Amino acid sequence: MHEPQDRLGETRPDDDVILSVRDLAVHFPLGGGLLGRGRRLLRAVDGVDLTLKRGECLGLVGESGSGKSTVALSILGLLTPTRGRIVLDGQVVTNRPSVDRKALARIVQIVFQDPYASLNPRQTVRRTLEDPLRVHGVTAKSEIEDRVAKMLRHVGLRPEQADRYPHEFSGGQRQRIGIARALILNPRIVICDEPVSALDVSIRAQIINLLLELKETLGLSYIMISHDLGVVEHMSDKVAVMYLGRIVENGHWREIFERPAHPYTQALIAAIPDPLRHAPLATTGGDLPNPLNPPNGCAFSPRCRYAEAVCRSEPGPVLETRVDGHAVRCWRSEEIAAASFAPSPLP
């Protein structure tokens, strides 16, 4: 009964794949005067391909401004892509006059970063969890009550806490409520956007473990967005690294973290402070370039220590997939791999 009305006849070529994003682009026109003169185009996301398999977690990393959240909002149907195709659980959700938000909401949900800002302070937990059910046609009082109680238990809260307000909970508990809200409609995919960044350090492991458990017990697939590479490494099966609206590297978590091939991925990993050494942090030089005026050729070339003339010339490098499925967007990745890079080992 919850079938979306307008299936575009997408067959399921690969049943393993729950989400596929092809050539996604989101461009924002900025400024400009009357008649749109002097208008500039911000290419927040420009040609992104992603594949999420059932039961897997795809980590999405990159600096702020790299387009991670724009990709997430597009998948959620909260932004209309300029171009590209998103297939969710076998259904094409792009290329329509208007996206059916209700149908989408039953497939994909999001857990936000800040559980202080993302819960309505004037609603009890019960109300926060009941509203989506009602909107989606669950009317029987007993069923609503059952599902709310069950969901609270799932996230490690007690059903009798349902009538409290957000301020009565600690940060960790609030994030549990945020997770419960995301899961109440039984979605297949959950986008976790920095789910532990706003939490106390001693609470983060609890929430990471909870997310890992729920993924198993409820058969969920995750997209994990975080700037904390430690968190991404822990949770992800595959990792995609974004830079200035494009994916620069994509592969199995172990490959990405143990044998990063793109100089940007290497720079990200090298910039993480090693608590056991008083050594200077590896710096990359320079800020993220202005996305309104991206550099010629490879977007990372102005900050890259390996950059040569070819890197600064058009067209820029393409994302090339190796036989092992690892993909890198860099002209020089093979030469760089030869001058290998290894993260410092644990004690």
Place this chain on the structure above:
Amino acid sequence: MTGAPLIEVEDLRIDLDDGSRRVAAAEGISFRIDRGETFGLVGESGCGKSITALALIGLLRQPLSIGGGVIRFEGREIQHLSAARQRDLRGNRIAMIFQEPMTALNPVSPVGRQIAEMFVLHKGKSWREADRLAVEALASVRVPAPERRVKDYPHQLSGGMRQRVMIAIALACGPDLLIADEPTTALDVTVQAEIIELMRNLCAERGTAILMISHDLGLVANVCRRVAVMYAGRIVEERGSADIFRAPSHPYTRGLVASLPRLGSRAALGRTRLTEIAGVVPAITNFPDGCRFNPRCAQATDICRTTAPGADLLDPGGLVRCHHHA
């Protein structure tokens, strides 16, 4: 170098007055920082690390106040200085940078003006001379085209550039102590690396001591020689920073080190599940009796629930407050 440390805090207590009663938001805080030293204060939100820093720089405001203890700067007690004397110390000898440079900078004043102000207020320079020094100060924090950038307003700069401006303001008068409260928390990891290296190099060149405050144990351990870990208003462990990670002594520190999803630990552990610290951080108004970590501690016994542990010295140097420490 004289015998007196640059700054010495002894049994400092900071009270929170919520109108009806006073509670100690931090108590028994003691540490010392020598000239040119790097010292870290680590803990979660509400543990008292930031208010300790504010006490050092004389910026505690109602409902917070110093409830006891001594703060000595170069051997001189400074906790009861007049507002004017404190202002003289602050900015001139002790400077501070904050987490969010966008809110710490004045949004309606060009950044060059905000740097120049330091030279006018503390060094008695003319505005013309101060403006010239501001360009130099911006250049010293490696802001490109400083002579143009001084005219920019904070919103025209990136987060990393704004934090460079903050550092330029803080170091303008050549302070002896730089307090950095979560200086890179709002920044990306690559920008964080730049800012940390800049701060580290400038302070090393000028012999400025650093008191770094952060929730990020890994970052603090990398930057600082010594680290004090705070929990619920008390220092629970103080060590050389390498020892904190290699052989944490307090159960809280041990729990923290074990629970951090550090790069490489998944492969080393062979699993994704992390070690958790049970329970929640207690509220300031509701600190437990005895050792404040006891409700979350697997090793807690009766004495932990009744008696606050004293400081036990550790080898090689350092201290821990736990009845059952490792």
